[in-house]
Amino acid sequence: METTDLTMFLVVKSEHGQHVHGLLKNEGWLEAEVETRRSDDGTIGFPLASLCPVEGVVNWLNSTSSLEGVVEMHQGVRRPTVDPHRRLHKAIQTWLDENGLALEAITLAPAKWEKLGDLALLPRQVSTTEAWKTARSHEHAESLWGAMAAALNVSAIGVQAPIADDTFRSSQVEMLLGPSEVCFTDHGMTYTFDAAKVMFSSGNITERRRIGNLDMSGEVVVDAYAGVGYYTFPMLVHAGAAHVHACEINPASLAGLKAGAEANGIRHQMTVHEGDNTVSLASLQGIADRCHLGLLPSSEAVWEASLLALKPTGGILHIHMNVEEENIEDWVKDTVVRFEQMSQHHQRGFNAEVLHLERVKWFAPRVRHVVLDLRLRP
Numbered sequence: 278m279e280t281t282d283l284t285m286f287l288v289v290k291s292e293h294g295q296h297v298h299g300l301l302k303n304e305g306w307l308e309a310e311v312e313t314r315r316s317d318d319g320t321i322g323f324p325l326a327s328l329c330p331v332e333g334v335v336n337w338l339n340s341t342s343s344l345e346g347v348v349e350m351h352q353g354v355r356r357p358t359v360d361p362h363r364r365l366h367k368a369i370q371t372w373l374d375e376n377g378l379a380l381e382a383i384t385l386a387p388a389k390w391e392k393l394g395d396l397a398l399l400p401r402q403v404s405t406t407e408a409w410k411t412a413r414s415h416e417h418a419e420s421l422w423g424a425m426a427a428a429l430n431v432s433a434i435g436v437q438a439p440i441a442d443d444t445f446r447s448s449q450v451e452m453l454l455g456p457s458e459v460c461f462t463d464h465g466m467t468y469t470f471d472a473a474k475v476m477f478s479s480g481n482i483t484e485r486r487r488i489g490n491l492d493m494s495g496e497v498v499v500d501a502y503a504g505v506g507y508y509t510f511p512m513l514v515h516a517g518a519a520h521v522h523a524c525e526i527n528p529a530s531l532a533g534l535k536a537g538a539e540a541n542g543i544r545h546q547m548t549v550h551e552g553d554n555t556v557s558l559a560s561l562q563g564i565a566d567r568c569h570l571g572l573l574p575s576s577e578a579v580w581e582a583s584l585l586a587l588k589p590t591g592g593i594l595h596i597h598m599n600v601e602e603e604n605i606e607d608w609v610k611d612t613v614v615r616f617e618q619m620s621q622h623h624q625r626g627f628n629a630e631v632l633h634l635e636r637v638k639w640f641a642p643r644v645r646h647v648v649l650d651l652r653l654r655p
Contacts, residue, residue, distance in 0.1 A: 282353075283350050283351070283352060283353075284308065284311050284324050284325070284350070284351060284352070284353035285324070285325045285329075285331050285348055285349070285350055286314055286322030286323060286324055286325065286348070286349050286350070286351055286353075287301065287322065287323045287325055287334055287335075287338070287346050287347075287348055288314075288316075288320050288321070288322040288323075288346060288347050288348070288349050289320065289321060289322075289323075289338070289344060289345070289346040290319060290320055290321075290345075291315070291319050291320060291321045292319075293342075293344050294313075294321040294323075295486070296342065296344075296483055296486065296487070297323060297338065297342075297344065297346070298313075298323060299482055299483040299486070300338070300341060300342065300483055301323055301325075301329075303480055303482075303483065303638050304329075304639075305326065305328060305389075306325055306326050306328060306329035306334070307323060307324070307325070307326060308324035308325060308326040308327075308353075309326075309356070309360060310355055310356055310360065311324035311353040311354065311355060311356065312324070312353065312354040312355070312356055314351060314353075322349065322351065324353055325348070331348055334346075334348060335347065335348060340636065341635075341636040342635070342636075343633075361428065361429055361430070362386070362388075364428040364429075365382075365386050365425060365428045365429060366382040366383065366386050367382075367428070368424040368425055368427065368428040369382040369385050369386055369421070369424070369425065369428075370382035371424065372417075372420065372421045372424050373385075373412075376415060376417055378411065378412070378415070380408050380411065380412070384406060384408035384409075385403070385406075385408055385409055385412055386403075387399045387400055387402075387403040390429070391437075391477075391479050392429070392431065392479075393459045393461055393472055393477060393479075394431075394459040394460055394461030395431050395432045395433055395455070395459065395461075396431060396432075396433040396434070396435060396455070396457065396459050396472055397425075397426065397429045397431045397433070397434050397435075398435050398436070398437050398450065398472065399434065399435070399436045399437065400436075400437055401436060401437045401438055401439065403436065404436045404451070419454070422434045422453040422454035423454060426454055426455070431455075432454075432455050433452070433454055433455025433456055433457070434452075434453045434454040434455065435450040435451060435452045435453060435457060435472065435473070436450065436451045436453065437449075437450055438450060438451060449473070450472060450473040452473060457471050457472045457473035457474075458470070458471050458472070459471075459472050460540075463482070463485070464482075464485065464486055464489065464511070464515075465514065465515070466506075466510045466511065466514050466515075466537075466541055467537055467540040467541050468505055468506065468510070468533070468537050469505075469533060469536045469537050469540060470505045470529065470530070470532070470533030470536070470537070471529055471532075471533070474527075474529035475504070475505055475527070475529050475530050475533055476504075477504075477505065477507070478507075480637075480638045481507065481637060481638070481646075483637065483638075484635060484637045484648060485507060485508060485511050486511070487635060488508050488511050488512060488516065488569070488595070489511030489512070489514070489515030489516050490515065490516070491516050492516065492517065493512055493516040493517050493518040493566075493567060494516075494517040494518075494519075495517070495518075495519045496517075496518050496519060496566035496567055497518075497519060497520050497521075497522070497564055497565055497566050497567075498512055498518045498520070498521045498522070498565060498566065498567045498568070498569065499521075499522045499524070499558070499561055499564075499565045499567070499568045499569070499583065499586050500512070500521055500522065500523045500524065500568075500569045500571070501524050501554050501558065501568060501569065501570050501571070501572070501576065501579045501582075501583060502524065502525070502554065502569075502570065502571045502572040502576070503521075503523035503524055503525045503530070503534055503549075504525060504527075504530050504533075504534065504571075505530050505533035505534050505537055506523070506533070506534050506537045506538065506541075507571065508569050508571055508595075509521050509523045509534070509538075509547065510537060510538075510541055510543070512569070513541075513543045513546050513547070514541055514543060518546070518567075519546065520546050520547070520548070521546065521547050521548075522547075522548045522550060522557075522561055522564075522565070523547050523548070523549050523550065524550045524554035524557045524558065525549070525550070525551065525554075526551070526552055526553060526554065531549065531551055534549060535549065554579055554582075555578070555579060555582055558579060558582035558583065558585075558586055559582060561586045562585045562586055563585070563586070563587070563588055563589060564586065564588065565586045565587050565588060565592055566587075566588060566592045566593070567592050567593045567594070567595070568583040568586055568587065568592070568593075568594050568595070569594075569595045570583055570594060570595060570596050570597055571595070571597045572597060573597055573598070573599050573640070573646060574598070574599040574640075575598055575599065576596060576597055576598065580596075580615070580616070580619070581619050581623075584616060584619050584620060584623070584625070584627075584653065585623060585625075587625075587627075587653060589625070590654065590655070591627055591652070591653045591654030591655060592652075592653060592654075593632065593650060593651065593652050593653075594616075594649075594650070594651045594653065595648055595649075595650055596612065596648065596649045596650075596651060597646065597647070597648050598646075598647055598648075598649070599640045599641075599644050599645070599646055599647075600644070600645055600647055601643055601644055601645075602643050602644070602645055603643070605634070605636075605645060605647060608647075609631060609634060609649060612649060612651070613629045613631065613651070616629045616651060616653060617629050620653065625653075625655075626655045627653040627654060627655060628653070628654065628655070629651055629652070629653055630651070630652040630653075630654075631649065631650070631651060632650040632651065632652050633649075633650040634647060634648070634649055634650070635647060635648040635650070
């Protein structure tokens with residue numbers, strides 16, 4: 278057992294460990310080379326990376342998830358060396374040396390990537406450098422992609438491109454090696470789709486798990502932006518929803534949604550509404566206990582239709598939005614007022630109650646992806 282220098286740990290209750298681990302990992306604040314600390318008092322400590330703002334991490338945790346934690350200093354235990362970044366750097370440098378290119382591996386290796394089953398998606402920025410263009414045009418470039426795939430333990434490599442400016446917000450990927458079709462398991466659920474045509478954000482993993490941990494026993498739910506089942510599947514598989522009306526317009530997402538539902542054995546609990554969700558929602562008035570509005574940067578286009586989809590006794594809305602950090606509190610207040618005004622306009626008589634605000638992740642500098650859980654009832 279190899280010890281490290283003294284390490285700062287964020288200590289929380291073990292029952293919140295999975296959630297906090299995901300939050301720290303998304304922020305890049307988890308020290309991957311040091312083991313977590315489990316204590317007999319029911320707490321777990323996560324080692325903090327040097328980039329983590331240690332002095333503010335407790336306040337960040339509380340504002341992000343309303344959870345309590347403390348920062349403690351302990352002797353750490355080093356993990357065995359399995360860091361994929363090191364493997365990737367070594368594989369790239371070996372290829373550069375073998376092909377006589379006077380470049381450093383760091384100029385080609387991405388700092389992060391998204392792994393979807395056997396496919397690793399590299400960020401778009403990596404492909405814009407002169408070093409990458411040099412390697413990309415090399416006659417033996419394909420052997421580089423193979424070496425990188427082996428280092429990342431995948432069989433396919435692609436580079437992300439900007440989301441298409443079309444009705445479907447289609448994913449765009451340049452495949453370097455292997456197929457773009459993926460099939461993988463996330464938190465006990467199977468997802469299967471074409472990653473070159475469908476967007477899947479691993480950064481939303483904590484929110485998918487939070488939704489799956491809610492109690493929706495026996496509920497009828499409307500998912501206004503179902504995609505490939507990002508939230509539809511957790512609501513059915515883990516939260517106990519009785520039935521989900523899944524609205525989706527993208528043909529590639531619809532194919533993944535149906536295939537994933539079959540793989541998870543929940544197809545009989547879903548009604549898939551293909552096409553424009555404003556049309557679909559108009560046919561679903563008064564039937565839902567809950568509506569999920571999972572579109573960024575804003576789901577405002579279906580706020581009114583989702584309110585009308587709730588039963589006369591009311592229900593719960595999960596409203597996704599990108600909001601500047603300093604405006605979040607005002608946005609919550611304004612959203613409450615807007616839904617109460619819409620309710621009055623349609624003579625529903627609902628009052629709006631804030632149940633929870635989740636800060637999912639940073640979407641851009643100073644801009645948060647947030648989810649507002651809002652209860653509406655007479």
